[in-house]
Amino acid sequence: MTPPMTKRRIEPLIWLTFSGGGVMAAVFMTPLAFLFALAFPLGWITPPDYDHLHAVVSHPLTLLVLFGMIVPILVHCAHRFRYTLYDGLQVKHKVAIAALCYGGAAAGAFAALDVLGSLL
Amino acid sequence: MTPTTTRTDELLYRRPISTWWWTRKLTYFVFVMRELSSIFIAWLVAYLLMFLSAVGRGDEAYQDFFDWAASPALVVLNVVAFCFLVLHTVTWFSLTPQAMALRVRGRPVPGVLVIGAQYAGLAVVSAFIYWLVTG
Numbered sequence: 001m002t003p004p005m006t007k008r009r010i011e012p013l014i015w016l017t018f019s020g021g022g023v024m025a026a027v028f029m030t031p032l033a034f035l036f037a038l039a040f041p042l043g044w045i046t047p048p049d050y051d052h053l054h055a056v057v058s059h060p061l062t063l064l065v066l067f068g069m070i071v072p073i074l075v076h077c078a079h080r081f082r083y084t085l086y087d088g089l090q091v092k093h094k095v096a097i098a099a100l101c102y103g104g105a106a107a108g109a110f111a112a113l114d115v116l117g118s119l120l
Numbered sequence: 121m122t123p124t125t126t127r128t129d130e131l132l133y134r135r136p137i138s139t140w141w142w143t144r145k146l147t148y149f150v151f152v153m154r155e156l157s158s159i160f161i162a163w164l165v166a167y168l169l170m171f172l173s174a175v176g177r178g179d180e181a182y183q184d185f186f187d188w189a190a191s192p193a194l195v196v197l198n199v200v201a202f203c204f205l206v207l208h209t210v211t212w213f214s215l216t217p218q219a220m221a222l223r224v225r226g227r228p229v230p231g232v233l234v235i236g237a238q239y240a241g242l243a244v245v246s247a248f249i250y251w252l253v254t255g
Contacts, residue, residue, distance in 0.1 A: 019219075025161050026209040026238070031246035033164045033205055035253060036171055037198040041189035045254070050179040052255045057175055066172070073165055080158035088152045090139050108165065115169045119176045 014079055021076025024069045058119045070112045078105035153204070154211045160204035167198070213238040 040047040056062055078101035085091040085101075142152040174185035188194065216238060217231030 022208070022212050025205065026212045027242050027245050028249075029161060029164055029168075030205055030209050030242060031249045032168060033198075033202050034246075035250070037164065037167055037189065038195075038202060041186050041198075042195065043190075047186060048254050050175075050182050053182070053253065054175055056252060056255075057172060070165055070169070073161060077158040077162040077165070080155055081162075084152070084155040084158065088142060088155055090137060104162075108162070108169075112165075112169055115173045115176070119172060 014075065017072050017075040018079040019076075021072035021074070021079075025073045025076060028069050029073065060120070063116045063119060067112060067116055071109045074105040074108040074112075075102075078102050150207075154207055157204040157208040160201035161208060163197070163201050164205060167201075209242070 039045040082101040085097050142148040174181040217234040222229040
């Protein structure tokens with residue numbers, strides 16, 4: 001039996017977004033996480049002035065870049081975690097896992113839209 | 121990771137595999153850790169969104185966020201998450217030459233050049249973000 005047409009259409013798109021998200025996570029999240037999760041909170045580097053940072057993150061171009069980075073990363077995470085559960089941990093509830101993973105990514109994308117939209 | 125199984129695959133007999141197969145060999149263990157990095161990367165995305173939300177709420181919320189981020193539990197979580205992110209980055213860059221066979225003027229580009237170019241890209245992006253953020 002051949003897979004349904006929609007599945008065949010969606011799968012390559014998900015794999016493409018997975019790859020894009022992997023690159024985004026490696027190239028953009030690494031410096032961002034280092035600065036905002038470690039260096040600034042721990043005082044290794046003096047945190048930026050609030051007004052300056054607010055001006056940077058509320059710029060429409062920054063918001064667009066952040067959204068374009070966050071959504072593929074979330075799809076990447078969802079796709080990878082889905083297969084980790086299938087292949088790695090041998091969990092067999094395929095539909096529930098797919099719904100949980102991609103549903104989580106979709107919820108994250110809406111949360112990102114909400115947060116980034118509030119900065120405009 | 122493997123592509124999604126088809127209905128035909130599901131009908132075939134498969135020898136049961138232990139849930140803990142990945143603990144038997146270091147390479148298997150690293151493979152599963154690399155795959156599990158997705159959870160920690162998702163956490164860092166959520167953390168970044170919480171930070172941006174704090175920036176949107178004003179100067180006081182911004183300072184409070186950094187105080188919260190410096191709490192021991194969160195520092196431990198973020199250090200672990202960052203280690204997984206580095207694992208993702210290193211393994212992702214290493215796998216790229218195998219996933220993408222690049223050719224220039226008909227000649228294959230050596231894998232070491234592809235990997236080096238990615239680290240150079242990471243360095244440029246890091247420098248740009250640092251400059252943009254710290255002003």
